[in-house]
Amino acid sequence: xxxxxxxxxxxxxxxxxxxxxxxxxxxxxxxxxxxxxxxxxxxxxxxxxxxxxxxxxxxxxxxxxxxxxxxxxxxxxxxxxxxxxxxxxxxxxxxxxxxxxxxxxxxxxxxxxxxxxxxxxxxxxxxxxxxxxxxxxxxxxxxxxxxxxxxxxxxxxxxxxxxxxxxxxxxxxxxxxxxxxxxxxxxxxxxxxxxxxxxxxxxxxxxxxxxxxxxxxxxxxxxxxxxxxxxxxxxxxxxxxxxxxxxxxxxxxxxxxxxxxxxxxxxxxxxxxxxxxxxxxxxxxxxxxxxxxxxxxxxxxxxxxxxxxxxxxxxxxxxxxxxxxxxxxxxxxxxxxxxxxxxxxxxxxxxxxxxxxxxxxxxxxxxxxxxxxxxxxxxxxxxxxxxxxxxxxxxxxxxxxxxxxxxxxxxxxxxxxxxxxxxxxxxxxxxxxxxxxxxxxxxxxxxxxxxxxxxxxxxxxxxxxxxxxxxxxxxxxxxxxxxxxxxxxxxxxxxxxxxxxxxxxxxxxxxxxxxxxxxxxxxxxxxxxxxxxxxxxxxxxxxxxxxxxxxxxxxxxxxxxxxxxxxxxxxxxxxxxxxxxxxxxxxxxxxxxxxxxxxxxxxxxxxxxxxxxxxx
Amino acid sequence: xxxxxxxxxxxxxxxxxxxxxxxxxxxxxxxxxxxxxxxxxxxxxxxxxxxxxxxxxxxxxxxxxxxxxxxxxxxxxxxxxxxxxxxxxxxxxxxxxxxxxxxxxxxxxxxxxxxx
Numbered sequence: 001x002x003x004x005x006x007x008x009x010x011x012x013x014x015x016x017x018x019x020x021x022x023x024x025x026x027x028x029x030x031x032x033x034x035x036x037x038x039x040x041x042x043x044x045x046x047x048x049x050x051x052x053x054x055x056x057x058x059x060x061x062x063x064x065x066x067x068x069x070x071x072x073x074x075x076x077x078x079x080x081x082x083x084x085x086x087x088x089x090x091x092x093x094x095x096x097x098x099x100x101x102x103x104x105x106x107x108x109x110x111x112x113x114x115x116x117x118x119x120x121x122x123x124x125x126x127x128x129x130x131x132x133x134x135x136x137x138x139x140x141x142x143x144x145x146x147x148x149x150x151x152x153x154x155x156x157x158x159x160x161x162x163x164x165x166x167x168x169x170x171x172x173x174x175x176x177x178x179x180x181x182x183x184x185x186x187x188x189x190x191x192x193x194x195x196x197x198x199x200x201x202x203x204x205x206x207x208x209x210x211x212x213x214x215x216x217x218x219x220x221x222x223x224x225x226x227x228x229x230x231x232x233x234x235x236x237x238x239x240x241x242x243x244x245x246x247x248x249x250x251x252x253x254x255x256x257x258x259x260x261x262x263x264x265x266x267x268x269x270x271x272x273x274x275x276x277x278x279x280x281x282x283x284x285x286x287x288x289x290x291x292x293x294x295x296x297x298x299x300x301x302x303x304x305x306x307x308x309x310x311x312x313x314x315x316x317x318x319x320x321x322x323x324x325x326x327x328x329x330x331x332x333x334x335x336x337x338x339x340x341x342x343x344x345x346x347x348x349x350x351x352x353x354x355x356x357x358x359x360x361x362x363x364x365x366x367x368x369x370x371x372x373x374x375x376x377x378x379x380x381x382x383x384x385x386x387x388x389x390x391x392x393x394x395x396x397x398x399x400x401x402x403x404x405x406x407x408x409x410x411x412x413x414x415x416x417x418x419x420x421x422x423x424x425x426x427x428x429x430x431x432x433x434x435x436x437x438x439x440x441x442x443x444x445x446x447x448x449x450x451x452x453x454x455x456x457x458x459x460x461x462x463x464x465x466x467x468x469x470x471x472x473x474x475x476x477x478x479x480x481x482x483x484x485x486x487x488x489x490x491x492x493x494x495x496x497x498x499x500x501x502x503x504x505x506x507x508x509x510x511x512x513x514x515x516x517x518x519x520x521x522x523x524x525x526x527x528x529x530x531x532x533x534x535x536x537x538x539x540x541x542x543x544x545x546x547x548x549x550x551x552x553x554x555x556x557x558x559x560x561x562x563x564x565x566x567x568x569x570x571x572x573x574x575x576x577x578x579x580x581x582x583x584x585x586x587x588x589x590x591x592x593x594x595x596x597x598x599x600x601x602x603x604x605x606x607x608x609x610x611x612x613x614x615x616x
Numbered sequence: 617x618x619x620x621x622x623x624x625x626x627x628x629x630x631x632x633x634x635x636x637x638x639x640x641x642x643x644x645x646x647x648x649x650x651x652x653x654x655x656x657x658x659x660x661x662x663x664x665x666x667x668x669x670x671x672x673x674x675x676x677x678x679x680x681x682x683x684x685x686x687x688x689x690x691x692x693x694x695x696x697x698x699x700x701x702x703x704x705x706x707x708x709x710x711x712x713x714x715x716x717x718x719x720x721x722x723x724x725x726x727x728x729x730x731x732x
Contacts, residue, residue, distance in 0.1 A: 138687050145718035148653070148707035153644040154676060154688035161680035179689070 047254040050098070050170070050206040053091025054084070055396075056273030060258045061249060065230055070197050070207040072227040074219045075234030080245060080266055081210040083119065084234065085172040086112070087270050088208050090121050092170045093131035100170035101133045101162040101205075105178035109134035119270055133162045139182035146185055152192040156199060163205060171200065171207040180221050190226075197226045218250065229253045235261070244383040247273055263385035265393060274389040283433040285309070285487075290402070290437055293332025294325070296506035297465075300482050300491040305332075306463055307487060308401075309435040311428045313458055315442040316467030320478050321497055322441040323347075324504050325465065326404045327356040327363060329439050334366040338401030342374045343391060345410040349374035360502040373398055379410040384423045387411070392430060402437045408457070409443040421457060428460050462486040467497060477520040480506060496523070637661070637669040638698035639719075642683070644676045644691045649708045653692035656709035664721055694719070 048067035051058050058064050065071045065088075073081050089100030104112060112134055113123040126132035135158060163171065176193065183189045200207050209227050211219035218224045224231055231251040236243055246261040264273040289304035292312075298305040306312055312329075314322045326342070333340040344352055352374060353363050366372035375394060377387070395403065405427075411420050424440070431438040442457065458464050464483040469476045478497040482490050495506040510526050641657060643650035654673065661669045676683050676691070686695050690706035696719055705718035715721075 135684070137689060139689070143687075143704045144690070145705045145714060146707045146711075147705045147714040147718060148656075148710035149649055150690040150692060150707040151649070152689055153691035154642060154683050154693060155690075157644055157676045157680045157691075158683045158688070161683070183690075 049255070050092075051096060052088050053095045054087050054271050054273060055393075056262070056264070057247070057271070060247070060262055060273055061230075061252065062256055065206055065208070066253070066255070067206055068201060068204050069229040070200055070209055070227045071230040071232060072209050072211060072219070072224055073232045073234065074211045074213050074224070076213045076236065079213070079234035079236045080264070080271060081234055082107075082174050083266060084232075084271055085174050085208045085210050086116060086121065086123075089132060089170050089172055090116075090123070090126065093126050098169035099131045099133075099166040100172065101135065101159065101166070101168045102172045102174065103135045103137060103159060103162070104174050105137050105139055105176060106174065108136045112136075118268070119266075120268055121270075130166045133166055133168065135159075135162050139178050141182045144182040144184075146183070150188065152179075152189075152196065156196065160203070163203060169205055171203075171205045173207065173209045175210040175212065177211050177219065177221050177223065186221075193223070194226050224251075239383065244385040246385070263389045265386065265389045272389070272393055274385075274392045283309070283429070284435065286435060290336060290338070291332045292325075293328030293330070293335075294504050294506065296495065297325075297480075297482075300493075300495065300506075301463075301485055302489050304488075306437055308437055309432050310437055310462035310486070311431065311460060312437070312439040312463040312465065313442060313461035314439060314465045314467065315444050315458070317444050317469055320467035320469060321499055321504060322443070322467060323352070323406055324356065324359055324361070324499060325467070326406050326439055326441055327352070327359075327361045328504055329402065330363065330372055330404060331361055331366065333402040333437075334371040339371045339398065340366075340373070340402045340404065341395060341398050341400035342372065342404040342406065343394075344374055344376045344406050345379045346407060348376050358501075359499050359504070373400070379413055384411060384415045384419055388423055388426060391427065395430070395434065395436070400436060402439065403431055405438070405440045407441040407443045409441075409445075421460075424457060424460055458483075473520070473522045475520050477523075479509060496520075635668070635699045637665050637696070638672070639669060640672045640674060640686070640695045640697055642674050642676060642686065642688045642691060642693045642695070647691075650692050652708040652710065653694070656712070656715070657694060660709070660712065660715060660721070696720070 049061070049063035049065065050067040051064040052061070073084055075081050086102060089102055092098040092100050102112070107115070109123075109127075116123050123132060123134060127134060137155065137158070159171070162168065176196075179189055179193075180186060197207075197209075209223065211221070211223045213233075214220040214222070218231060218233065228251070230249070230253065233248045233250045235246045235248070237246060238244075245264050245266065247264045248261045249257040249259065262273050264271055286308040288308040289306065290308050291298050291305040292301070314325050316322050330340040330342055342352075347355070349367070353367065356363050363372060363374075367374060373394075377390070379387070382390075391403075408420070408424065411423070415423065428438065440457075440461070461484075463485040466481045466483050468479050468481070470479055478499075480495045480497040482492070494509050496509045498505040498507060510523050639657065639661070641650075641654060643653070654671075657671060661671065674682055676688065682688075686693070686704075692708060693704055693706045694709065694715075696703040703719055705715060707714075709715045
């Protein structure tokens, strides 16, 4: 008896049921009613949270589910309730060292284990490691013949036994509503459920209760009345033949939470929620620049290319070379040592590689060494939200430095302009928050390209390249314009856009006399003309030079003549001087001879003269 | 036709008379409901199955692991282990009529009435 009482105390309020008047009469546990007060939790303490471990969901809930409380997960058939509940346990067991108990009212333990193998969970291994208990509670309406007052202590005891056997911190009841099909007396059931959720709180376990979505209420049987701390609504909605899974935190008592509907994915790695709508605008703006992969285009943007983390729109009509611009960008990224994730919505990856090879861009090596990932997906494969979610997930996995979406115009098949804009807004925000430079190509059909490019889309973009066809002289030529490029000085000139066998080349365009752009062969004609003119000009200059030379030569000849004359004069003069001198000498000699002859005494002066004049 | 079926009923009734009944009562501690259920069950068995029944009382507070085997949710639950098939009823067995139907004891009453 004593032992029993002690046991009962471990199960607070086990036999106490305030709604049943027949209780308490001679009850051995009637003294327990005083326990009611201990059920009240301290309210001052800040709400603690238990991380779920599901990608994105912890962000949306601001850290997880309310710790030690129960969360209601409701949704229609196939909305992913069981999976979410199971992931809560498996992630708890593997990532947070919190063992869990999965009480299933619908599937047996074997069925559960089999179902979850395809989602990458080895439940049997977790069970063996004592980190998970799978308990199947079968409810068969025929066997629940009610013959008087009862309660659900059997369930409580089983649950407690399971929790205590592995020290569980997490519990899932999937789906307890099944009880409603087995029991006629729903008044008892409701009272018992109320007691169950209170009891779970006192056990200190964080629980997920799943329930089927009701027609006019959150759950078919109004479970939200009992589990009121946190309610998560799952939804699988089909719009335009494509289904999108969405998740919404309807209620989270005592905590801030995102109220939007968030798309979520179920794939081989389980659930991932995409909290994209919550992306703020407070991302860093980098001043770092990265090449566009086309040197001349970089030159148009001040020589450095796009800002890191900026968004680039390349729009143009069919066949104007949008994908080639993207391919250059991809290759430029890889050459700089970055990695690029290319979402192709039109061509297969092998087709892109082949086509780009024809213009001299070989993407294959980058793909092989894992620097470039080409992800091809049909736009109509699933809804916009799912595309968003897939891209979000892939970016998270691959962690690229640049992303290409080629082309975004294909999304118009699965969404209205407003929806596409909303999606792109989120995408651009997401890329910016990750400092990923993104390039979007956009096919423009009909009308003038400026008008046809959804103004909404272009306003999201930091840089807008417009590719155009210019038809003149029975031919089409491509031109590129840099319509805008936020935060940098950029060329406003149109460039001719040539696709050569060594990639895209940008050239200056000629503006003809009439003001029209000259491209292609008309450009060549213009160039030939200009060349001819320049030859003529050069010849004229030559002629002038030659004339000048002649003049110079004539002048020089004249100078030479004058100089020659002068020389002659000079020589003549010198000779005359010399003759004069010799005549004087002879005179002196004669005088000396005469003196000698007369034997006159010679004066010093005379002798000196004699010597000076070259005497002997 | 009627006589033949009567005969087979009598035979069945006779066979049933020989059967041993094994009833398992699941409780969780000595709660009023559990005690009431045990009293009601005992009384019923004494009345109708005297000398050939066994009542096993299983206290899940002592042996919680046993709850799993018989898929016990509600307390008290009575499981008829023998004779087959297995039948189960829940509650404190105060509604005798439902207990008789639930445990398949009612048929015996009818047969007894026709036999007389």
